[in-house]
Amino acid sequence: MIASRSTRRRGLLLLVLLLGVPLFGCARSARTPAKPQPFVFRALNLRQQDAKGRPSWELTSPEARYDLQRRVATARQPRGVIYAAGKPRYxxxxxxxxxxxxxxVIQLEGKVSIVVIGPQGATITGDRVRWTPSRSLIEISGRPIATDRSTRLTADRARFLIAEDKLExxxxxxxxxxxxxxxxxxxxxxxxSGNLKAAGPVLALRQQxxxxxxxLTASALEGNTREQVFDGIAPVQFLDPAAKTEIAAGRTRWNLEKQWISSAEPFTGRFDQLTVRGKALEANLADTTAFIPAGCDVRQPGEWLQANVCRWNWTSKEVQAQGAVRLEREANRQITRSEALSGQVGKDGTVEFVSPGARVFTELTVPPRAPGPARKRPPVSF
Structure with a gap:
């Protein structure tokens, strides 16, 4: 039979009294009762079981004072374990x-820490904590900080829902x-697990x-702090003022450890005077290079380039196009076809494309001669 809440509480109190040795008793006078003194115990040991008889949580302390009237115990350097399905969890x-x-209710203060038991080592800390075991709830009101590998999560306040393993x-x-x-x-x-879900708007600032x-901005964020991989939910925008670079994309993945941004969805971008589109994008922030694996479309004043794939480095300003390259120029309606073209962004922000040794086919449309009076042939002398 499952004991009631009051019975369970009496069980906890009995355990405290059995483990503790009172250093101060309750002295009584025949006329005026003396004010009860709190009991000081050598140790505090509280334990709670779940409905199946498995350990739910426990709390110990090397020294505690107990007030019988108020039913309040104050403990020094308390230590505890929180269980999940009978196994140590935190x-x-x-x-x-x-x-x-x-x-x-258990109130904790002074460098409170909650550590995931196991090799992960993820930790939640705070200055003040209010723990309500019956609700499986821990409320952190003083500088909550969560750490996982090299990632820190901070907020003004936090709630830890123990049964859901979720920190809000x-x-x-x-x-x-x-x-x-x-x-x-x-x-x-x-x-x-290290999983993270963030509601936007999201703003990420990367110092250079x-x-x-x-x-980088997004409408929301999903990812994992342990793997250090996050997905920005569309619309996603990336801006690098130093490189005059702007990118607008759909769902975009950001690998913080490798400093890699990628999107498997169509995107548009602007690089100085270049307007770029593609069916997907991969960008390496560490070496400032970008790669369009399919559907490369590059436009600049007076020119339009299409290719299967494109690469460029926004620091060295080198551009490469490969696979069924087609370059169309407005001047003379010139169309150049090649398997590869490369270029360099000039001071005016445009690219001058050349062929790096590949065979090039060029078509020109020469405009017709403007109409005018017929030219007279000079006289012929014999």
Missing amino acids: RIQAGSGTVINDGE LRGSPRLLQPGLNLLTREADWYPP PGKPAQR
């Missing part, structure tokens, strides 16, 4: 704690990495030494 510790109503970050949540600051409206993080920051 380890929790703090500088001090207050246990209210024999475990109905609210109030200006941020994802921080060296050189990266990502802001979003709200975020949900799952410490055991001596240059303006690169900016």
Whole structure:
């Protein structure tokens, strides 16, 4: 038979009394009762089981004081374990704690940490925590911070839903990495797996030494802090002011560890005076190169280039086009076909394409001679 809440609470209190040795008793006088003194115990040990008799949570402390009238225990350096299906899931510790109503509410303060048990090492910290075991809820009101590998998640406040393994970050949540600051409206993080879901608008700022920051915006974000891979939900825009580069795309993946951005959906971009389109995009932020694996379409004033694939480096300003290349110029309606063309962005922001040794076929349309008076032939002399 499952015990009622009051019975369970009495069980917890009995365990405290059995483990503790009171250093101060309750002295009574025949006329005026003395004010009860709190009991000081050598150790505090609270344990709770779930409906199936499996351990649910436990809390220990090397020293605690217990007020019988208020049913409040104050503990020094409390340590605890939270279980899931009877197995240890999280380890929790703090500088001090207050246990209210024999475990109905537990308040922790002073460098509170909640650590995922296992090799992952993901950690949630805060200055003040309110733990309600019956609701499987931990509320963090003092500087909540979550860390996973080199990623830090911060917010003004947070709620940890233990049964769902979900940390709700609210109030200006941020994802921080060296050189990266990502802001979003709200975020949900799952410490055991590292999964992250963020509601937008999303703004990511990537610092560049001596240059303006690169900016990436999206309507939402999904990914994993452990794998350091995130998907920006359309519409996605990328801006690099130093390289005069703008890209608008659909769902876009950002690999933070490899500094790689890719999209399997059509995109449009502007690189100085070039307007670029493609069926997909891959960009390496580390070496400032971009690759269009299909449907390359490049336009600039007076010229239009189409190719199967294109590559360019927005630092060296080199451009390469390969596979069924077709370059059309307005002047004389010139059409050039080749298997490969390359070019260099000039000071005016346009590219002058040349053939790197490949065979080139060029068609020219010469405009007809303008009408006018017939020319007189000079006299013929013999």
